[in-house]
Amino acid sequence: MRFTKPYILIFLIFLSFTTIGQVKNIGLPEIRNYKRTDYKGGTQNWNIDQDKNGNLYFANNNGLFQFDGSSWKKYSLPNSSAIRCLKIDDDGKIFVGGYDEFGYFKANSKGKLVYFSVSKLINNENIKAIDFIWKIHIHKGEVVFQSFTRAYIFKNQKLKLLESPNRFQFSFQVKNQLYFQDISAGILEYKNGKLFPLKGTAVLNTTEIWGMFPMPGNKILITTLDKGLFIYDNDKIIPWETEANNFIKKNSSLGGVTIKDTFIILNSVLDGMIICDLNGNIIQHINHKKGLQNNTVLTSFIDNKNNLWLGLDNGIAFINENSPFTYFGFSYDLSTVYASVAYKGNLYVATNQGLFYHSWSNSIKENTFKLVEGTTGQAWNIQVIDDQLICAHNRGALLISGGKVIKTLDNKGHFGFKPIPNRPNYLVGSTYYGFTIFEKTAGGLSYKNQVGGFDLSANTFEIDEHNLWLKKDNLIYQLTLSDDLNRFKSIKTHKNLSNSVKGIGSLQRIKNNVYFQTDNRFYKYSQEQDLFFEDKKISAVFKDVPKIYSLTEDNYSNIWYIFSESLGVLMKQKNGAYKNTIAPFSSLTGNLVNNYISVNTIDPENILIGLTDGLAHYNSKLQNYSASKPMAFIRSFSYPGDTIILGNGPNKIEMLKIPYSANRVKFTFSSPTYENLENVEFSYQLEGFDDRWSTWSSISIKEYTNLREGDYKMKIKVRNSHGIQSEEAVATFTVSPPWYRHFLAYLFYILLVIASVFFIRNRVKMKIRKNKYYETIEQRRLYLEKESKIRQEQYELEKEIEKLKSDKLQIKILAKDKELVNNSLQVVKKNKILNGIIYKLKDINVESFDDSTKFQFTKLNKSITKEVNADKSWKDLEKHIKNVHFDFLKRLKEKYPTISPRELDLSTYLLMNMSTKEIAEIMNISNGGVELARYRLRKKLGLNKKENLIGFLMSI
Template sequence: MPIVTNFAPSKYNGDLQNWSCTQDVYGRMFFGNNKGLLSFDGYNWTLTPMPGNGVVRSVMADGKRIYAGAYTDFGYFEQNLYGQYVYTSLWPKNYKAHNDEIWNIIKTPNGHVYFQSFCSWFDYYKGKITSHFDSKNMPLYFFSLNKEIYVQMINGDFYLLRNNKFVHLLDRKSYGDDNVVAALPYSNNRILLLTEHNGIFLFSKGKLTKWRTKIDNDLMKYQVNRGVILGQSTIIIGTISNGIYAIDNNGRSKWHYNMENRLYDNTVLRLFIDRENNIWAALDIGISLIHTGIPLTILRTDNFNQPIGMVYGMSIVNNNAYIGTNLSVWRYDIAKGIINQVKKTDGQNWYVARFGNDIFAGNNLGTRVINGNESVKMPGAINGSTSIREYSYYGQTALIESSYSFFRIYRKVGGKWIFSNSLTGFSMPISEFEIDNSGVIWAAQMSKGLFKIELSKDLKRIVHWHYYKSMPGTVYSVKMHVLNIRGRVIFSDGYKLYTYDDIQKRIIEYHELDNICKKGVISAINIDNNTFWIADENGYSKVHFNGHRYDTEVFIPSTIFGLECNTSSNPIYVNGNDAFFFMNNGIGCYRSNSGYINNTKYILKITKVGNYDSDNKLHLLSCNDEEESISTNDNISIALSYPNYNNEKYIFKYKLEGSGTNINSQSESPNVVYNSLNYGDYKFTATVCSVSGKVLGQTVYRFSHNRPLLLSWVAFIFYAILLYIIIHIYINWRSNKLIHINQEKANDELMRKSLKVLEQEQIIAQQQKLLLENEIEVKGKEMASLALANVARKNSVEAIKDALREKERTGSLSRRDIDRMLSMIDNNDTDQFWSVFQNNFDLIHKNFFRNLHKKYPNLTPSDLRFCALLRLNLNTKDIARFTNLTIRGVEGARYRLRKKMDIAADKSLTDFLIEFE
């Protein structure tokens, strides 16, 4: 059966139902989904919603356009410069809808595009839409076939559409009062009409006959919904409730897929054959791809009565395939498709091998010899058998078999292989082994490590063995695999390949296959002296040695089969040009003589270009460098598309040139990102190659990382001028600052000297103050002495006066003399006293008289002298003597002073004058 790949809604990020499918000029697949238009190139899915988020019921690719039909709308999608699909509606604005849903789109050879609903149909030609509605003839399906348009009417007959008119061809009753759901080309210009419930009819020259098939009962039971022709001899039929059938042009069943044997859903809504002759099925849930265009098939055992288990060995003898699994050995009749269990082979079977006419099975309980559906235990094989090889050295031929403990020898006697002996001197569980050119056995221990084992020439015992716990350069011990490639024994630890150097007598790394497989090698099996298969963790590679190097001719990814692959030892069996790959409940098959040549040519196309900003958000750029100048920042992301639906191992080679950059890289992904780009113009070249190195496509893209204006040469000249100005300004500023600093230093020095002079002046002033204070003190003392002297004089004068008056009374002196003497004493003494007193008093009391007269200008000189005496705190009696006044006269003077100076009665006049400044 062909291989099936399923795409779940979670894979393509769309809704469950897919109503239609098509393929564009670039080879990309498109699907009408409930959520919009889905596109797929084998690597990436893209969903483009319809305006209003409508359901896309029909799609049809025409060149670069993708026509799409929905509810009361139809139009086309085209890519803009940024690789995004943009929708343009063609729905006629003036048309009165009849609940139209566009279910079908076809293009006629003369360029007309028809959009068909269950009520109307619309003709799009040279940019003009012509609508057609006939309530008596409403189409169910349009079929484009042999340059004609055939029509099945709703609940009506079968017609031909010519010149926009329906021409009657068949009465509905002639094909069972049913609906024709597919019209397919058949030989000699005949047509096969597939009906929903009445099978298939052959229409030829106006006559209709029943076309019998082996699956008529199923077709009538499960309701046919779609049909397509694969090649010229296989009819593919999709049903509503039981998946997809394939029959040949004679009506014989070829295969059938439904949910029981891995089709994703049983309801087929649309079928499409792509350019590589693969079948796409748009399903009620998901999408399925049936790989009918490649030389890979699979023996599926889902419909057998019981599972066969994980396959570990296989051998084809006389059109029978003997299959060893973990459950049993099975005999599969290839011609009849019948499988039977070989008796007494229950349990684990590590291999099935044929030597001459004998078929051996390495059963867990011992070696068994198979004959048809029967098996017998090999005498002497007392425990499980894990691997077996032919040994031809020292002029003898034997079979060597490994087991859970011993190696066993079989020799041929009477044309049959019989047990000879167990080898002594060694006992270890061995999973696989190979024999090198010198007869040395290299055996992998079941858990970890590798043994080098040398046998005696009589094959009786092991004369020497050495255990390699790990490979050179490693410290870990792992499960080893032993391979024989073109006669050389190779070891694999899952990471690297190694071999034994007979000259250096040690294990060394093996690099001749580095371009083929990097790691994870499990096994190898030779086809001929220069060609072999290698199995690794990614899949299976057919390798050819051309005399100089090893090249991969074919790569088959293990994931394509849809079953778990055997990752144990020897998961490949080669029979002639066919290779078989062991899986769980199935066997994959590659037929190299199938005549398959993939001549499909696609265009390597750039679908998305952008750059990332600081927030890691992608900003789209134009995908077409011929339309505009492309400018990016310092990174660019480029996504390409080259359809790959069969999981081919395509290699994308990238080259970036420009601005001193020359970067070459390659990847299996059609996406590349460049970061930290220099300023300048770049040329990006992408090349896609097959696994054998054949160039399949190439594209070139040019872009620039332009300097921003602030980093342009003009800007740099401006920056230079600006820098010169700044430097000049700085030099001036710096010079002025230095001058200012020096001036400040000079000013500070001057200030310091001034302060020093000031300090000296202050010292002088303080000294002068002290001198002044001393002088004032002296003056004060002088004034006080003067005052005292004056008081004494006054007392003496008074005494003289009294004496003179006494003499006058006695008559010793004349009156005139006495008066003149007294007057002279009073005037002279008084004027002299008050002159000295006033000067000294004003000096001591800081311009007392001046300040007092300034504040109270109406004071007389007598008032000022009286105030001075009060400030000196003299008593009334002393004041009276100074002023030649009576006691009452002094009191009167006090009173007058209070009035002139406006001093409150409760305020002491003496205190006021003492405090006065």
């Protein structure tokens, strides 16, 4: 949707400014254009109506279009023909007429508009074609569908026909009367099912009548396509020779509508529309140049808030007539406005393009503002000082008279001028490079000098009896002028107003005193004490005011202030108190000029406000209907499988149940509030899901997913551009639980748990009994095992005892063997000694002995030899060893059959742990022979070098 908002303010005309009702003859109202691409419709919007819920309906070439303030919806006739007319009755039925089709739309149980054809009641044998239905009227309980050939009267679900005398043009309702125009019979009045001609109206048969409106004194205003305007009075048709008639004759009429029987809106083919009073004086003229997207107005409609809707040949327009604001902007050749002033019959406006003016004694509805000659460029201010008009301009300080510059006081760029207290003949001006002094002389204002000692500049400065104050770069400069005004004799800066108050927000003059403000606390300066002190009385006035950025006091002691790019005013009351007003100015938010608050209060009905794209005119005496409480609607409620639409008639959502599988819901919101739509905001809360209300937002859609089962209540409220909140709109619904969390499912779960407990209990009992049985068996088995184990341990103990005994015996045997071996070795040693003795005795020469000695010697030798030969200890030893180690020798022989007897003996000696020396002596071989025998034995046994021979033999 495209929004064209020509902020156009036309500066009033002192005596010609008349405001009757809500229509203003100063400037233009807010205009909002809806293009075909916004509502995705066709060309030509023929008719407009509104239902009780505030929804608007448009009869369009592509069908019926509904607008709820948030979204557009399209509804078509069965034959998809263009809709030329519509009318809504008190029951919410939307009667429509198209080509060869007419009937009505009505909301079904789910809120969707469903079409019911009335034309089906026609007997097709008698009527071959219906043609276009051009007008629909609800007249005394009857619904009248008018085509060119006849009218169809619908009542109590029955249809009757009203034939035209020749051919109908159009039909009109004027208060309680219904009139038809016939191309040959003139204007006909419909009464009790019949047509009665009005006298004297046949003179209009050569033209098309497009509108009939009530006038005072039971007169009727008739608008024609190409003949102009006429008054029907006392059976006579009289031309209405007025300003409005001249306009219609020039631009052709397409009908219109009245506003409270006070104003008449007249549509035209060529030049938009006009609003005139009952005397035919044009109050407003709105066309393409002034903001309409199309100059052909096919229909006009006044909604329930007295705003104007226009159905155009291409598009739709909304005109905010109920607002106390009108605007002057591009169509009046105005750009950014920094200041305005009314002076000697002219209205002067300082803009970024120069100083413009307009006469203030003639109508300015059509004329643009003119540029004051020589002022092209940035004009910062325009002021009346001592009955002289002086402009602060980029080109310097300029004196203005009429439409031209009469004198350049100083060629340096200036921001503004202020009189010097106690020095009535002097002015101080703020320039781009400090300050200048102007002197009032007999010849008028003249430049005196540049003030020395200070070269900073700013548009925000004030002056009192002692100091000139300048706010710049978050600092306040306190400047004291010398007596001759040639220089500043002292300059101080202030960063804070006190130790506890940081920063300085603004500098302004209130009640002729200079005030310094920060965080809505206002301070004055004490020259005697050289400090700032708070004026609690003024601070109290701003206690409940939003944090301000800057302010100005007008001629009526009203205090205008800027906050968050918005405007507010503290209106001075008769009792001296102030009334804070913010809401009416919400439409100006974002359009005010930064750092320049331009409010020119000529009187309470003429307040001019500078904007970035023109000038706004505000009449504080007019009632602002848009400040009433808005309505909020939950426009639709959708979930997978179904959609319920609210706001189409009286239907409401009862407690609705949706399945758990469809627990994704979407809501759309709407509010039939059409003023300042960009500032309309919604807030919502889904009770059962949201803990608090959502923040305000212009988004009109909300979706929830994965909702758990339970009861929910969707609440929605809307806040209009004036900050006024609506009542809550509510929709309740229930999300059914999934089958596995259904009540019956829980009942089944309980029964299942009980059965499971019973089953488990019996199983446990059986298990316990079985376990006890098996426990008894197990205990018996364990007892037997333990008994068997004890017996086995007893047996093994006995075997161990036997083994110990055997080992002990074996040890004893081995000990005896060792002892026997030792004894045998002693015998062997003895024999060896004896053999040595025998050997040595052989070396003795016995021949030298005497016989007795020789006998004794021989006897000794024989005795020794006998002892040696008679000793059998070694053979006994060998026999004993073999007997003791018989089993070992047997196992060794079985395992190694190739082993020799001598190797068996060696193995026995090794098993007995005999040393090499002992073995050598027993076997009568050398130690080396023992080692060789050991090597051969290892080889025969298959042992490697690392294996222990004795350990191996012991393991056999």
